Amino acid sequence: MRLTLITFGTQGDCRPIVALGLGLRDAGHDVLMLGERSAAPLAAEHGLPFAPMAGDIQQTLEPGGALHKLMTEGGNVAEATRAFGRIAEENTEAWMAQLAEAARDADGIVFSGLTAYVALSVGEQLGKPVIGAGMFPISPTRDFPSALLPPMRMPGWANRASHAVINFVLWRMFRNATNAARAKLFGVAPRRAMWRDFPSLYAVSPHLVPRPRDWHADWLVTGAWNMPPQPDWQPGAALRDFLAAGAPPLYIGFGSMAGFDRQKVVNAMVRAVDGRRALFYPGWSGIDVSALPASFHVIGATPHDWLLPRVAAAIHHGGAGTTHAVAAAGVPSIVLPFAGDQFFWAGRLAALGVAPAYVPGHRIDPARLASMIAFAERSETRGKAAALGRAVAAERGVEHAVAAIGRYCAPGSA
CATH class of the missing domain: 3.40.50.2000 (Glycogen Phosphorylase B;)
Incomplete structure (x- = not known):
């Protein structure tokens, strides 16, 4: 199969996607990764086809950048909304156009992080299976509150409600830029509701986050996605x-x-x-x-x-x-x-x-x-x-994720 992977973020966001890409390649799939430019050297080191995306995540973290205030004053939802909204406004159209071209002949799209609504839009227009790749859980559950809130003890109904609220905030801060790009590139009407129930693979250890029993059957906890070991590596x-x-x-x-x-x-x-x-x-x-x-x-x-x-x-x-x-x-x-x-x-x-x-x-x-x-x-x-x-x-996260992607992207699965 031909698979297109897309992510935008820090090294912590990009490295697991490179690891997943290598696992997919080793399983016999053709893989192209679209990612933040700082991931290019890692992909090149392992021979993974890679194309840089618009934007510079390191610049957003520096003084004056969109994420700087989060680093100096702590993370809160309102500040994150403003910061990520700026990133969406600056990059969504370019990301969507690049992915639409790259995935035209692909059998499936795997997305992570800030590229979610871009990938879901492109997959919808091209008729491709789209799979989420999460580094932390965002799918609603009664077991714990949203991972984007400070840890707290709440009743199950409040935990689940917190996911709904945060996921709506995430959709709202990307919605305008997403719909503008969809209209310009595909000529489609604005989308009012966020996507739901698409397959999601979480690069998370079940020993750190056991899979919630109230999750959709296609929301999986695979274990972390680690780069292949380097047995010949030696320190200076x-x-x-x-x-x-x-x-x-x-x-x-x-x-x-x-x-x-x-x-x-x-x-x-x-x-x-x-x-x-x-x-x-x-x-x-x-x-x-x-x-x-x-x-x-x-x-x-x-x-x-x-x-x-x-x-x-x-x-x-x-x-x-x-x-x-x-x-x-x-x-x-x-x-x-x-x-x-x-x-x-x-x-x-x-x-x-x-x-x-x-x-x-x-x-x-x-x-x-x-x-x-x-x-x-x-x-x-x-x-x-x-x-x-x-x-x-002892976990084998990449292997589990590769097997799941093979099932979701098999012919007739879109």
């Missing part, structure tokens, strides 16, 4: 020597997060780490690593499946990809969420006892972070993390 001499020189260090990294109060975060982590050995991955943060103490060893992009089992605990932002990688490594997490679903994952890890209660990244201070590190160092926390790691590492 500096990293190898640092790891060999003492006890397992802390890992600190905030992935694609940018635009937050760097000085506040650096001050908190340096004082809270308090001389412990630490590996620091700057990512997109823009943090000046020259100011870090000698106990910090700065690293570049390093395979998580190699690195994380060699650390004592991981301080991170709670992105879905990093959350699953740390869980699979069997080490505790210390989560400083900034926006979006990061609060959901922070709450999930805390509920499992493998992380302390989270503190939002924009509110962190040395005392709070020191207390969180102490929780992660407890033997009980380490034991729970190790048990979770064994379970998550």
Whole structure:
């Protein structure tokens, strides 16, 4: 089959789609990925056909960008609506035109994140099967509230209602741009209701989020979608020597997060780490690593499946990809969420006892972070993390997703 994959977002959004594309290719399918430009090198490294899309997600996270306020003041639905609405207005027509051309001869479309209504529109007009690919659950359930709300305890009816409200807000902030592009490109009337009940595959561990019993039969929890292991990968001499020189260090990294109060975060982590050995991955943060103490060893992009089992605990932002990688490594997490679903994952890890209660990244201070590190160092926390790691590492998320896509996109399934 010929399949077109489309996503737009940070590295945490794009990496799982690259992993899925590789799994589909290895199963004998022809795959084209449309994605945010920063994913191009990863796709090229693995020989996955890739076309960059309009827009620059890193720019939206920087000061003045659409998502900057979320990084510095915390995530709330109203601010997210304004921020993502701007992204929709700037890019929807270009995305829709590009996907319509790319998927013309495809047997199916798999979409993720901000490209949902673009993909559903194109699939509808071309008569193609369309499958959602989620990095966090958005399908309504009584089991838990929307992942885009801070974790809270509510009755089942309120949980389900929260999904309906948030999903309506998401539709409303993309609706005008979606309908304008549909009218211009396809000459169709405005769509008033959002799409429902299309197949959705969640790149989520069932050990972190068990599949709700009240979900539609075509909403599946497959397990995380990880890049293939690199058995021949070797660290540079500096990293190898640092790891060999003492006890397992802390890992600190905030992935694609940018635009937050760097000085506040650096001050908190340096004082809270308090001389412990630490590996620091700057990512997109823009943090000046020259100011870090000698106990910090700065690293570049390093395979998580190699690195994380060699650390004592991981301080991170709670992105879905990093959350699953740390869980699979069997080490505790210390989560400083900034926006979006990061609060959901922070709450999930805390509920499992493998992380302390989270503190939002924009509110962190040395005392709070020191207390969180102490929780992660407890033997009980380490034991729970190790048990979770064994379970998550045994999952085969990409394989399950590839099999499901094969069923949904088989002839006559549209």
